[in-house]
Amino acid sequence: MTPERAPTLSQLLAFYLEAGVDCALTDTPVDRLADPDLAPVASETAPARPVRVAAALPAARAEVAQAPEAAILSAREAARTAPTLEALRALLENFDGCALKSTATRLVFSDGNPQARIMFVGEAPGREEDLEGLPFVGRSGKLLDRMIAAIGLDRSTAYIANVIPWRPPGNRTPTPQETQICLPFIQRQIELVNPDVLVTLGNPSTQTLLSTREGIMKTRGRWLDYDTGSRVIRALATFHPAYLLRSPSYKRLAWQDLRAIAKALAQESSPSS
Secondary structure, eight states, X not given: OOOOOOOOHHHHHHHHHHTXXXXXXXXXXXXXXSOTTSOOOOOSSXXXXXXXXXXXXXXXXXXXXXHHHHHHHHHHHHHHTOOSHHHHHHHHHHOOSOTHHHHSSSOOXXXXXXXXXXXXXXXXXXXXXXXXXXXSOSHHHHHHHHHHHTTTOOTTSOEEEESSOSOOGGGOXXXXXXXXXXXXXXXXXXXXXXXXXXXXXXXXXXXXXXXXXXXXXXXXXXXEEEEOSSOEEEEEEEOOHHXXXXXXXXXXHHHHHHHHHHHHHHHHHSTTO
């Protein structure tokens, strides 16, 4: 059997970047297999740089503790000033309070019709979405297109967005701090679109937007209220398309949710409603 070729440096760097490794913690590599009892020999020609860890640590901890609160407050103040979706998008383009912006390729704001009566919200963009700048364009996006087509919808009659508008490195789960920083923007986005029906896709977006700690198995298919402050919108949670790709047996339940959504839209548009 022919042995595999060792990866090149560029391939290794690409792998680490895809996995979310974007910084080095020390100037020199650390041998984790070395004997800890053997102290390293100091170089005679290059004296070690003094590191004032004790003095720097309290200040660093204070900065880490204060930064998220300041970023959340800044996001809230910025989001509420946006009079239109275009203005909200411009604010996000210039917002530097979320570290995800620095590792993402581009902002993934929305897709579809801003005048639509129904809005779908997922968690965060993936690799394909990050490259194209549009939500739900990968495999899960194609499945979402088929799902909404089954009830007579497409991207010209629906509006699609994510709680997090930037791709987390390596498609990792967004941290609670990142979610709270981005939350005011998606809340304002929902308020500006003002749909008749809000559909949360998957557990993270459901828990974030509908203020529940229950899992998707308990929340899916149940109508809940989403209060924008000026209006209460009917909201329903269902499975994320990516989850259905991994667990196709739940498509039957997702179809039940879609039928409930179609029925609600029909009721909202009927003269007697």
